[in-house]
Amino acid sequence: MNSPTLDALDRKILDALQADGRASNVELSAKVHLSAPQCFRRVRALEERGVIRSYRANVQPQALGLGVMAYVCLNIDGGQFGRVREIEASIRDFPQILECHTVSGDFDYLLKVVARDLKSLSQFLTDRLMQVPGVDDVRSMICMEEVKGPSPLPVDLQP
Missing domain, CATH: 3.30.70.920 (Lrp/AsnC effector binding domain/regulation of amino acid metabolism (RAM) domain)
Incomplete structure (x- = not known):
C-alpha cells in the first residue's frame, strides 16, 4: 500500500476508531463532527484503501x-x-x-x-x-x- 493522503477528518476518524472500534456510525460521526452518511462513506473509503486493516478485540x-x-x-x-x-x-x-x-x-x-x-x-x-x-x-x-x-x-x- 502506498502512503495514503489523509486529511484532518480522516485522522480524527482513525483516532476515534482506534479508541473505540465498536462505536456505531452515529457515535463516530458525533465524535468527529460529521453527518452520519459522510462519516460512513469516509470509513468505508479508509477500509477500501487498506488504511483500516481490520477490527478486533484486544484480549488479555x-x-x-x-x-x-x-x-x-x-x-x-x-x-x-x-x-x-x-x-x-x-x-x-x-x-x-x-x-x-x-x-x-x-x-x-x-x-x-x-x-x-x-x-x-x-x-x-x-x-x-x-x-x-x-x-x-x-x-x-x-x-x-x-x-x-x-x-x-x-x-x-x-x-
Whole structure:
C-alpha cells in the first residue's frame, strides 16, 4: 500500500476508531463532527484503501492461560534463502507467533510469541519452530513485565 493522503477528518476518524472500534456510525460521526452518511462513506473509503486493516478485540493473554510472552530472533540458513517464502509461510501458520518482522542487524526475523508457560515455549521453539527446514538459529528473550501494551498508532505524527 502506498502512503495514503489523509486529511484532518480522516485522522480524527482513525483516532476515534482506534479508541473505540465498536462505536456505531452515529457515535463516530458525533465524535468527529460529521453527518452520519459522510462519516460512513469516509470509513468505508479508509477500509477500501487498506488504511483500516481490520477490527478486533484486544484480549488479555492471561485470560486464555497464555502466561509467557517472548521475542524470538531467527536466522535462516544461508543456503536456504531460495526457500524464504516457504519458511515465511510456515511461520505464518503457527498461531503462537503473533507477529513476525524482517529486521536488520544480526538476525533475519523478529517474532513475538506467546505460550502457556516456559516449558511450552521451550517445546514450541525446539519441537516446532526449529524443525522448520531452513531455520538455522533461534534465540529468545522472555518478557518479564509489560510496561506498555498494544497502543493506537499516533495519527498526528507528520512524515
